[in-house]
Amino acid sequence: MSDTAISLAVNEDEAALATPFVRCLVRLMRAQDSCGSWEGKSDAELLADFIVTRKQRRAMPVIGDPEPDVLWRLDMFYTAVGLAIEERSGLMTSPMTKMKPMGASDDCVSRPGGWSLCRDIHRFGFATFRNLAQAGTKLVDDATAAVEAYPDVAPA
Secondary structure, three states, rough: HHHHHHHHHHHHHHHHOOOOOHHHHHHHHHHOOOOOOOOOOOHHHHHHEEEEOHHHHHOOOOOOOHHHHHHHHHHHHHHHHHHHHHHHOOOOOOOOOOEEEEHOOOOOOOOOOEOOOOHHHHHHEOOOOOHHHHHHHHHHHHHHHHHHOOOOOOOO
């Protein structure tokens, strides 16, 4: 890879890490560090587990059970979305996610050994910091637009 391509990638990552959504996610993650073990880490190092390259994704099975760390990152991502919506709109929000094995469900489309929401949740992640920033920002923008479109319904 050329020096120019590397410098563009670094600049793109720095820009993505500076977006309001990613800043919110970083604040949330740092707030979870009760022992101070992440104090010396940069924001990029802190969010590194959110990045899953194509090569890493291909190495993972298509269907699998998520590890607790993956579920925690998923929860952190959507909690950050809720906090960013709250910052923009002034309305309290929180994600409503509940993950459980499908074998424990009575749902007629359940299949033992799988997960009811998404079969590949164990592969949760983004190819780049830019993709992470775009995904979170899009969710926040869409929710904020809905709040603005229906101002009487949103506070209910």
